[in-house]
Amino acid sequence: MTEDPITPRPRDPLRGTPGAGPGPGPHRAPTPHVLLAPDKFKGSLDAAAVARHLAAGLRRARPGLSVTGLPVADGGEGTVDALVHSGFRRRVVTVGGPTGRTVRACYAQRGSTAVLELAQSSGLSLLPDHVPAPLTASSRGAGEVVRAALDGGARTIVLGLGGSACTDGGAGLLAALGARFTDVYGRMPADGGAALRHLAEVDLSGLDARLAATDLVLATDVDAPLSGPGGAAFLYAPQKGAGPAEVGVLEAGLSRRLDVLARAVGPRAAHAATLPGAGAAGGTAFGALACLRARRRPGVEVVLEAVGIDRELYRATLVITGEGAMDAQTLQGKTPLGVARRAHLHRVPVIAVCGRLTLTPEQLSTAGFRAAYPLTTLEPDPRRSMTTAAALLRATGRTIARNHLAGTLPPPAIPGNRNRGPGRAGRTER
CATH class of the missing domain: 3.40.50.10350 (Glycerate kinase; domain 1)
Incomplete structure (x- = not known):
């Protein structure tokens, strides 16, 4: 036995x-x-x-x-492992980590369904030497994994949010998928939440066309809105190493990002910012809700069904x-x-x-x-x-x-x- x-x-x-x-x-x-x-x-x-x-x-x-x-699992760390154990196939891709340094990220796929963990590409555990980077950490790597899943034939993508190092409102995620952000001089700002304060325009016309036919599900148990005292910056940025002054910088960046997106997509942006969970993963959920027409579900429900x-x-x-x-x-x-x-x-x-x-x-x-x-x-x-x-x-x-x-x-x-x-x-x- x-x-x-x-x-x-x-x-x-x-x-x-x-x-x-x-x-x-x-x-x-x-x-x-x-x-x-x-x-x-x-x-x-x-x-x-x-x-x-x-x-x-x-x-x-x-x-x-x-x-x-x-x-x-509940959509956070360990979700990919749980699904691989249940018959999904593990796929490995090389992407930029939260500070741009190359990392290897895994996602799980079965048929046309792919399940990703943002923490595997933009997570706190991936910070070089574990040094916090609250102002410059980006969600760009998560967007690169989404693109890899699309290349692999995924048409339903579950993105588990949790354990993130970034507070960039999903700007990195969207940039990796084809969005273009510029400042008043027409230049592309640096990655990270602090640079959001300098945004002037966003062009979403370059977003990967496959996203229009993709069901994007955000798996999270976080119910915080994008901004305000209970939002992404004030509630979660201190856990990522931000002091009081840095929290103020990140909050200003998220507010600026909302204003810029509102001009691009209209009232949908303001609505998305107030939805429960919009503040998940440093506001990454907000970017996906406002621009990719994602839908949010409790992470544990998604995993248990899968x-x-x-x-x-x-x-x-x-x-x-x-x-x-x-x-x-x-x-x-x-x-x-x-x-x-x-x-x-x-x-x-x-x-x-x-x-x-x-x-x-x-x-x-x-x-x-x-x-x-x-x-x-x-x-x-x-x-x-x-x-x-x-x-x-x-x-x-x-x-x-x-x-x-x-x-x-x-x-x-x-x-x-x-x-x-x-x-x-x-x-x-x-």
Whole structure:
């Protein structure tokens, strides 16, 4: 018997039906069948590894247990890996990173559907020597990946927004796709959010003609507008290294960009700027909404449909999901909550596993989790918990098998939760 029972299966891209499912039916397995649908444990293990180690622990306690691993994500980092595991093909392209230095970016494709992560081309993790560049970082690389996907035959493109290094309102993205921005002297400004203050004109006539026949979906859980106190600059630029003065510069640039685009596309620009999520990825979402007629969807919904979770839930008797930290942000639409909501449509109980837990028992119960197992219960030291996560997940899998697969599921519980206080209210662009 192997302890690595996770086997990828082909999936049809984006075929799920939001908010619907067959519910329990005659095909539901009479014996336990566990669906593992975790997100990554950031800084520790990717989603596939989390599922693999949980499966090993479950089967150590219950030899022969039927288990399916389905790594998932919410549109941010790890999305491409999750889709590749589910049957999409990984494609690698060379593009300009957030500061122009060449980087290798991956995207996932199946048929005419391509799924991209902006973080792979314009992300914080790609900054040279990890030195912040809040004023000059650009989304141009993301546009180059979109163009590569078009060259590869994609006609539905999902762009996951999160983890960006830039606050350029999507100017780099659009420039890579053929838009032309100029200052009062007819020159093309430098890349980055600071240069937006000098924009005078934009010419969209050169945009790649294939975009008109492309369904561009923005996958994000961020609901911030483009500008203002809750917008891209004030809310997220400090996370990218911007001080108070730099935040002011970036806010002025985004305002100028809105004015220039309004002259080019009319009221659509002003409307796009106020839409929830327009501020995602430093306003990249705004540029796509205003100029490319993109549409926004919650990232976790897009991913769950793409990996075919409804088909797996149809035969599952228990779902285990989770992520590295389950806190207040989890309840605002992160992966575990998305999985739980989908599972409830099929009336399948859900258990969460996480590295760190700050949600109260009441919050977990209201969100629909039967139980939650933080790894800090087994290893209170956060650093050691991260470095030994594989062993801790296997141990947790054994515990879950003993507690939840021997008979009737118990009432909601949070085994060993050492921190029952509410999570932080702050959000990160992830």
